[in-house]
Amino acid sequence: MLSLIKDLFRDxxxxxxxxxxxVLGTVGxxxxxxxxxxxxxxxxxxxxxxxxxxxxxxxxxxxxGFRGHGSYTAGSTFTQKPVEEAHADLQLFIDDLESELQRxxxxxxxxxxxxxxxxxxxxxxxxxxxxxxxxxxxKKAEKKADKDSRWDDEI
Numbered sequence: 001m002l003s004l005i006k007d008l009f010r011d012x013x014x015x016x017x018x019x020x021x022x023v024l025g026t027v028g029x030x031x032x033x034x035x036x037x038x039x040x041x042x043x044x045x046x047x048x049x050x051x052x053x054x055x056x057x058x059x060x061x062x063x064x065g066f067r068g069h070g071s072y073t074a075g076s077t078f079t080q081k082p083v084e085e086a087h088a089d090l091q092l093f094i095d096d097l098e099s100e101l102q103r104x105x106x107x108x109x110x111x112x113x114x115x116x117x118x119x120x121x122x123x124x125x126x127x128x129x130x131x132x133x134x135x136x137x138x139k140k141a142e143k144k145a146d147k148d149s150r151w152d153d154e155i
Contacts, residue, residue, distance in 0.1 A: 048094065055086050 058080055065075035080086070 051090060051094075052087055055090055056083050 060078055060080045062077040063075050066073045081089070
């Protein structure tokens with residue numbers, strides 16, 4: 001039994017296979033993240049194209065009012081902007097949203113850096129002096145003694 005354990009310990013046949021598995025796993029993860037990024041970009045572009053195509057549809061309408069037998073119903077109308085103008089407005093809206101998202105991302109990164117700096121400075125500031133600890137301990141002891149004496153008085 002002991003010789004079997006020694007043989008397994010000295011066996012290096014699986015070493016190369018495990019290293020290959022690590023390399024293949026790393027390449028797989030990197031490839032998947034790049035692939036997901038490109039898929040997200042493609043979906044976003046397709047949704048933009050869909051928005052522009054729906055905006056190209058003419059949605060203008062007119063409903064005439066009716067009059068008769070002493071009553072009147074008002075009509076309604078809507079005239080859509082020209083397609084080029086509507087597309088320009090939609091593109092401006094999309095650009096504004098993208099720039100706002102970029103600003104928020106930069107702001108979040110900046111906030112995280114500030115939080116890290118604050119945490120580091122707080123760690124160095126949190127080291128109270130021994131005198132301060134002793135003073136706080138005395139105050140707590142005095143408060144506890146006051147509570148105990150009040151309890152004794154009530155009993």
